[in-house]
Amino acid sequence: MSENYRGYRGPALATLQEYSAQVWSDVEIHIGTGTFTGIVLPRSETADPHHIVIKLRSGYNVGIEATGVEKITVQGRKEAHYKIPEKEFPFDPAKPRVKLLGTGGTIASRLDYRTGAVIPAFSPGELYGSVPELADICNLETEKLYGVFSENMGPEQWVGTARAIGREIEKGVQGIVIGHGTDTMHHTAAILSFMVQNTPVPIVMVGSQRSSDRPSSDAALNLMHSVKTAAESDIAETMVCMFGPTSDVYGLLHRGTRVRKMHSSYRSTFRTIGDIPLAMVSRESIRPLRHDYHHRRQDRNVTINTAFEERVSIVYYYPNMKPDIIESLVDNNYRGIVIAGTGLGHVNKPLYPALRRAQQKGIAVYMTVQTLWGYVQMYVYDTGRDMMELGVIPGANMLPEVAYMKLGWALGQTKDVLKVREIMMTPVAGEITEREPSNGYLIFQGGIPEVEEFISRYRR
Numbered sequence: 001m002s003e004n005y006r007g008y009r010g011p012a013l014a015t016l017q018e019y020s021a022q023v024w025s026d027v028e029i030h031i032g033t034g035t036f037t038g039i040v041l042p043r044s045e046t047a048d049p050h051h052i053v054i055k056l057r058s059g060y061n062v063g064i065e066a067t068g069v070e071k072i073t074v075q076g077r078k079e080a081h082y083k084i085p086e087k088e089f090p091f092d093p094a095k096p097r098v099k100l101l102g103t104g105g106t107i108a109s110r111l112d113y114r115t116g117a118v119i120p121a122f123s124p125g126e127l128y129g130s131v132p133e134l135a136d137i138c139n140l141e142t143e144k145l146y147g148v149f150s151e152n153m154g155p156e157q158w159v160g161t162a163r164a165i166g167r168e169i170e171k172g173v174q175g176i177v178i179g180h181g182t183d184t185m186h187h188t189a190a191i192l193s194f195m196v197q198n199t200p201v202p203i204v205m206v207g208s209q210r211s212s213d214r215p216s217s218d219a220a221l222n223l224m225h226s227v228k229t230a231a232e233s234d235i236a237e238t239m240v241c242m243f244g245p246t247s248d249v250y251g252l253l254h255r256g257t258r259v260r261k262m263h264s265s266y267r268s269t270f271r272t273i274g275d276i277p278l279a280m281v282s283r284e285s286i287r288p289l290r291h292d293y294h295h296r297r298q299d300r301n302v303t304i305n306t307a308f309e310e311r312v313s314i315v316y317y318y319p320n321m322k323p324d325i326i327e328s329l330v331d332n333n334y335r336g337i338v339i340a341g342t343g344l345g346h347v348n349k350p351l352y353p354a355l356r357r358a359q360q361k362g363i364a365v366y367m368t369v370q371t372l373w374g375y376v377q378m379y380v381y382d383t384g385r386d387m388m389e390l391g392v393i394p395g396a397n398m399l400p401e402v403a404y405m406k407l408g409w410a411l412g413q414t415k416d417v418l419k420v421r422e423i424m425m426t427p428v429a430g431e432i433t434e435r436e437p438s439n440g441y442l443i444f445q446g447g448i449p450e451v452e453e454f455i456s457r458y459r460r
């Protein structure tokens with residue numbers, strides 16, 4: 001797309017073209033209720049196709065719906081330059097090579113206050129310009145794979161990212177960082193944990209909850225932590241690296257199959273579920289919290305298995321759910337269903353006949369728990385036993401999203417439900433563990449009350 005219409009598509013683009021207006025045109029836009037005067041701004045690649053965005057003389061930006069535009073008069077052109085100063089990333093032969101693969105999300109964008117445009121900040125030069133500390137850690141190479149907000153990630157991007165990881169490992173990088181929107185980072189972390197097996201180097205996913213132009217942004221620190229982990233850590237697994245506590249004290253490394261975004265706005269949103277995190281990372285050090293991880297290796301052997309069956313769904317059970325929800329998946333030829341059940345893994349009785357149909361049609365149905373912590377246990381109540389008779393397979397302590405990804409991956413490899421079951425129930429990357437650590441739930445989810453009380457006596 002031409003720079004003159006950067007980010008514009010559909011009706012918004014057509015309207016601009018109709019009146020010979022372009023990005024940076026100084027315009028008057030007439031709509032039924034009045035006139036707006038300002039500069040047409042570029043839009044991000046993921047913006048909607050319906051609005052023309054202009055910066056008003058007051059400095060505010062407004063989006064004007066293209067269909068309501070009666071006329072645009074162009075008065076001139078005022079181009080703004082909004083690039084982050086590029087500095088050449090210094091090369092130091094003594095430092096490890098790290099590759100940053102960008103997929104999008106807040107971490108890849110920076111809001112330019114002057115223009116109101118969200119711009120990508122991803123070339124090594126731009127990153128070095130905004131986080132110069134990165135050059136103390138490694139030689140960073142960057143590549144933008146995608147530029148999407150993470151709800152738009154899907155099989156095409158997962159497969160593309162897994163292949164890019166394989167390529168980079170073979171090329172000899174010592175670590176990989178993947179910039180990603182936080183919203184679905186744990187989904188992508190899970191599928192990459194399955195698609196990329198036996199990695200010899202750390203694969204570190206990172207994002208930010210606040211864009212780098214905001215004073216409270218977590219982008220720079222998360223980047224430094226993740227790049228340090230990729231360059232120096234001994235942990236050769238797919239991980240998520242994000243803020244540990246809400247303050248800028250340290251980051252946590254979470255195993256890709258045990259992590260979940262748990263808060264819509266806190267910077268410390270990612271938590272390890274059903275276990276304790278892999279390590280703490282600060283600008284000075286990486287401190288493992290456990291030792292059962294895969295260690296870094298010097299070889300370049302990695303297995304990339306990008307199988308994925310898309311006809312898989314997660315059904316989040318709620319009381320009074322009607323069987324037509326399951327029926328429609330059966331009728332639409334879905335091949336796998338992951339249920340997030342109540343308590344130990346339950347759904348109501350009216351769903352049973354639909355589950356029977358799913359079983360008869362050879363659909364793989366797995367149970368997980370909405371509680372997130374804990375295991376599916378289908379022997380405790382009659383409900384569980386009944387459902388197992390209907391072919392529902394208990395998914396141990398796989399998180400629902402992780403079970404969804406694994407089922408897609410397993411069904412991508414085979415049509416045989418018994419083989420699928422074998423793949424599903426054999427732990428590949430920590431998605432099923434034998435037990436939860438007794439301290440995991442308390443320590444990393446808000447502290448131990450007795451200790452909190454003790455400390456509060458001395459806290460001013």
Ligand code: ASP
Pocket residue numbers: 104105106107148149150151180181182183184207208209210
């Ligand atoms: N909506 C954004 C995304 O997930 C949020 C973020 O990047 O943190 O892409």
